[in-house]
Amino acid sequence: QVQLAESGGGLVQPGGSLRLSCAASGSIFSIDTMGWYRQAPGKQRELVATINGGGSTNYADAVKGRFTISRDNARNTIDLQMNTLKPEDTAVYYCNADVKVTVRAGVYRYLAVWGQGTLVTVSS
Numbered sequence: 001q002v003q004l005a006e007s008g009g010g011l012v013q014p015g016g017s018l019r020l021s022c023a024a025s026g027s028i029f030s031i032d033t034m035g036w037y038r039q040a041p042g043k044q045r046e047l048v049a050t051i052n053g054g055g056s057t058n059y060a061d062a063v064k065g066r067f068t069i070s071r072d073n074a075r076n077t078i079d080l081q082m083n084t085l086k087p088e089d090t091a092v093y094y095c096n097a098d099v100k101v102t103v104r105a106g107v108y109r110y111l112a113v114w115g116q117g118t119l120v121t122v123s124s
Contacts, residue, residue, distance in 0.1 A: 009118030
């Protein structure tokens with residue numbers, strides 16, 4: 001079993017900052033891409049930012065220049081530094097990881113794992 005534990009959500013005023021963290025644990029052989037997605041009320045879940053094992057990043061246009069994703073491969077963690085937050089950033093933020101697990105000696109499979117989500121509310 002593999003779990004993702006998120007932390008760092010909360011209430012912040014417009015223009016403020018928050019930092020989200022996500023830690024993967026369990027029977028992990030390796031992790032490929034990790035990322036953050038969000039889902040606002042009444043909307044579909046959307047990509048926020050991703051980072052692969054080599055450190056290459058990808059951001060949604062709506063957050064470019066304001067959000068920064070980072071990763072610690074040794075600890076299997078990612079962070080999302082969110083600056084200049086706007087009310088439209090209000091959403092439940094979910095951590096995601098493409099995890100390689102060992103089925104048996106020499107046999108592996110990839111799992112797409114999701115965290116439980118953490119609420120970010122941007123409001124005055």
